[in-house]
Amino acid sequence: MPDPDHSLPSSPVPDALRLRIDRAALGDNWRLLNDLSGAATAGAAVKADAYGVGAEVAVQALRDAGTQQFFVAHWREVPSLLQHVPASAIAVLHGPANSTQAEFARTIGARPVINSLHQARLWHAAGGGACALMIDTGMNRLGLEPALVTDPAITALKPGLVLSHLASADEDVAQTPAQLALFRAASAEFPDARRSLANSAGIALGSDYAFDLTRPGLALYGGTPRAELAGRIRQVAFPQVEVLQIRRLSAGDKVGYNATYAAPHALTAATVALGYADGFLRSRGPGGALSCNGLALPIIGRVSMDMVVVDCSAADDLREGDWLDVPFDLPQVSAASGLTQYELLTTLGRRFTRC
Ligand SMILES: *Cc1c(COP(=O)(O)O)cnc(C)c1O
Secondary structure, eight states, rough: OOOGGGOOOOOOOOEEEEEOOHHHHHHHHHHHHHTOOOOOOEEEEEEHHHHHHHHHHHHHHHHHHHOOOOOEESGSSSSSTTSSOOOEEEETTOSSSSSHHHHHHHOOOEEEEOOOHHHHHHHHHHHHOOOOBBOSOOOOSSOOOHHHHHHHHHHHTOEEEEEOOSTTSOOOTTHHHHHHHHHHHHHOOOOTSEEOOOOOOHHHTTTGGGGSSEEEOGGGGGGOSSGGGGTTTTOOOEHHHHHHEEEEETTTOSGGGOOOOEEESSSEEEEOOOOOOTTGGGGGSTEEEEEEETTTEEESOOOOOOOOEEEEEOOOOOOOOOOOEEEOOOOHHHHHOOOOOHHHTTTOTSSSSSO
């Protein structure tokens, strides 16, 4: 019998880390990308828990904005989406790797993206049905070789959607138009299928790349992969962290593991509940800052697993239990930390309460 004095409270303990998701901004980003897709429609990549933002929240906001096609990478990512969108609206990019996954796809109704002859055969053996086909146009990562599009196992798939993925759309290189030409030629084999090539960066390349469906991910969540999108994408994720302790340091006092920082003069320091286990990697420490009502509070010492210390001398009314903002303007933080905008999003830890 549980001790009645020690039963779990009905509401969870308030957390010291929260991630505010601006659903209106997410909807606006989708509408912008959908407009920029011209005659094509924008779908949404919601793999990896919607890039760390939280797949369920993101899918609802995107669905309400008008998104009708969702992409995940793994079969495991499908079930939690099913209470919000129909299975037929979900495509699984990794495709069926074995017969269990092919049968799961048949049972659940999500669409497999077929990437190889092996996957095509697995899909036929499981009974087949609606599917998509990924053609590799030079990335050499995942997808069917263009020479195999006429193989009977492939043509018999009758894919409803044919796609390929751009390797370098965030830069201006000859590889991108070469992929476009290859995709045009290979996808012509499937005149009844819808076609899809562009990710977020590809959308910024204009109507040649849009085809019928675009597949933005990063830019939905506040990332800016190309200059054309700068200033037009809204920030979606706003992390905040609670102050655990405030202390006075004297000149010469050391801070954190390995004492990499020594106070140059007396100052006030705040310890906050954010560390590399939360995705605040050590490369965001030196030169980085948290912020309090827009005031930058420099990080001092090493980032620990669960904590970081800031010089809060500039915020003299800061108290233990107050909240600080974690800067998350993705292009800016990426440039300062050397982490990609993708890494910044997808490493957001599980300890954030997403609200
Ligand atoms: C992740 C992914 C996308 C989205 O790419 P972004 O660069 O985040 O816009 C689109 N298509 C495929 C196949 C992907 O794997």
